[in-house]
Amino acid sequence: MxxxxxxxxxCMSRALQLARLGEFTAHPNPRVGCVIASNGVVIGEGxxxxxxxxxAEVNALRAAGDAARGAVAYVTLEPCNHQGRTxxxxxxxxxxxxxxxxxxxADPHRTAAGGIKALREAGIxxxxxxxxxxxxxxxxxxxxxxxxxxxxxxxxxAMSLDGRTAMASGESQWIxxxxxxxxxxxxxxxxxxxxxxxxxxxxxxxxxxxxxxxLAQENAAEIAARxxxxxxxxxxxxxxxxxAIVQEGGAVLIVSAHGSAGSAVSLxxxxxxxxxxxxxxxxxRVDLLKLLQLLAARECNDVLVEAGARxxxxxxxxxxxxxxxxxxxxxxxxxxxxxxxxxxFEHMAQAIDLHIExxxxxxxxxxxxxxxxxx
Numbered sequence: 001m002x003x004x005x006x007x008x009x010x011c012m013s014r015a016l017q018l019a020r021l022g023e024f025t026a027h028p029n030p031r032v033g034c035v036i037a038s039n040g041v042v043i044g045e046g047x048x049x050x051x052x053x054x055x056a057e058v059n060a061l062r063a064a065g066d067a068a069r070g071a072v073a074y075v076t077l078e079p080c081n082h083q084g085r086t087x088x089x090x091x092x093x094x095x096x097x098x099x100x101x102x103x104x105x106a107d108p109h110r111t112a113a114g115g116i117k118a119l120r121e122a123g124i125x126x127x128x129x130x131x132x133x134x135x136x137x138x139x140x141x142x143x144x145x146x147x148x149x150x151x152x153x154x155x156x157x158a159m160s161l162d163g164r165t166a167m168a169s170g171e172s173q174w175i176x177x178x179x180x181x182x183x184x185x186x187x188x189x190x191x192x193x194x195x196x197x198x199x200x201x202x203x204x205x206x207x208x209x210x211x212x213x214x215l216a217q218e219n220a221a222e223i224a225a226r227x228x229x230x231x232x233x234x235x236x237x238x239x240x241x242x243x244a245i246v247q248e249g250g251a252v253l254i255v256s257a258h259g260s261a262g263s264a265v266s267l268x269x270x271x272x273x274x275x276x277x278x279x280x281x282x283x284x285r286v287d288l289l290k291l292l293q294l295l296a297a298r299e300c301n302d303v304l305v306e307a308g309a310r311x312x313x314x315x316x317x318x319x320x321x322x323x324x325x326x327x328x329x330x331x332x333x334x335x336x337x338x339x340x341x342x343x344x345f346e347h348m349a350q351a352i353d354l355h356i357e358x359x360x361x362x363x364x365x366x367x368x369x370x371x372x373x374x375x
Contacts, residue, residue: 002127004102011035011042011074012104012130018047018056019076019138024189024223025050028299030077030142034060036098038071055080057089061096069097076104076135078128079115090115094122103128104135108146141192141301144322151296151303153320155312156187157340158327164337165309170203179363180327185214187325191228192300193253195291196245197311198234207244208306229253229300233286233311237268237277246275255291257281288318313342316352316372324354326368 018033026032026048034056036044044067046059054062057079061068079089079101093101101124107113119126129135136143141152158175159165166172174181188194189210196208212224227250232239235257239246246252252275254268268277280290295303305315315321326340345351354370361367 004127004130007037007040008074008102008130011037011072012076012102014042014045015056015074015076016104016131016134016138018045021047022049023138024186024219025226027051027192027226028142028301030139032056032075032077034076035074036060036064036068036071037074038064038067043067043071052085055086055089058086058092061092064096070099072100072102073098074102074130076138078103078105078107078113079119080107080109080112081114081118082112084112088115088118090118093119094124098124100125100127102126102130105129105132108143110146139301140322141303145296145299145301149296150292150320151192151300152322153292153303153305153315154187154191154323154325155305155315155321156184156325156327157312158184158329159340160329160331160333160337162332162334162337163340164333165340166338167333168336168338170338172204175331175333176327176329176365177363180329180365180367182214182216183362183367184325184327185210187304188228188306189215189223191302191304193229193231193295193298193303195231195233195303195305195307195311197307198232198236198238199308199310200306201232201234201239201243201245203308205244206306207248209248209250227251228304229295229298231255231291231295233288233291233307235284235286241271246272249274252276253278255280255286257284257286288315288320292320309339309342312340316341317343319372319374321372323357324368324370324372326370327362328366328368330364330366 015033015035019031022031029051033047044060044064046056048056081088081090101119116126144152194208208230210224212220229251231253234254237256239254254277256279258279280287353373356370358369
């Protein structure tokens with residue numbers, strides 16, 4: 001196994017940093033960064049900005065120009081080897097005459113993979129993986145969709161210090177402060193789809209959109225221009241025609257459990273053109289696994305569940321949640337307030353164990369990131 005130099009690690013770290021610049025815009029493609037170096041000096045950098053536009057390697061090669069010949073390319077993901085909306089990056093590297101390629105991780109996509117083999121057959125030295133854990137974390141949703149046919153699911157929750165989400169009346173605005181709400185908004189912007197339940201729609205009338213004003217960053221307008229698919233789990237198709245979630249524009253999917261072909265579509269007559277219906281029935285309820293498979297088929301890598309206690313609990317109890325992001329406010333709502341999740345457990349053996357991955361302050365609140373342990 002090749003020993004990587006400190007310079008190799010520095011260049012790959014920089015490539016990962018560049019890849020993160022596409023975290024809100026590269027969807028549904030993976031976030032990829034590339035650094036071109038020659039004789040210990042970086043001569044070109046690039047990242048994948050948006051689907052349909054040049055990939056990271058092409059952007060870095062353009063920046064390097066003729067100096068790329070004989071250079072080393074550091075790429076966070078194995079260069080693609082297929083003709084899609086753009087040409088194969090493996091061929092671009094071959095044509096540029098690079099001498100060596102160092103990759104962060106192998107490409108899990110069945111169609112795009114094969115770049116390593118193509119590069120080696122062209123006489124280019126290929127080494128890797130390097131900083132693989134960081135590279136995989138950067139594209140956890142893309143990897144999971146490619147490997148399992150399911151998206152990476154984040155369950156986002158906001159609660160008081162005593163684990164409550166709303167008063168008994170349903171009043172919940174606002175448990176957390178503005179900084180926490182802005183932070184949670186970035187979860188929406190990173191997602192291919194946002195899932196909520198009919199209960200939340202009827203109670204709070206949320207739009208579930210990515211709002212430019214909440215992002216507070218330079219390219220906020222560009223990020224907000226790409227709205228995630230908004231999904232309402234609505235067994236009986238009760239979503240009002242004037243609900244904010246269907247009137248705000250952008251694609252909306254209403255998922256029912258009527259159990260007969262076309263019933264959701266027929267019940268949605270008169271809704272805006274951006275609203276689509278689909279039936280995913282299982283014993284009178286929406287089949288959540290089938291829903292996630294459908295979203296993966298629509299190239300949703302990351303799915304954010306922003307829902308009430310019942311739907312959030314159903315996703316968690318079904319073992320469909322990959323990560324919980326919980327915003328905790330320093331306030332007490334009292335014993336009559338609503339619980340965080342509906343999980344009707346009776347015995348300790350039913351408890352869901354969590355691995356706390358991160359805890360940090362966000363304004364006056366705390367953000368807890370937790371991973372459910374496999375049962």
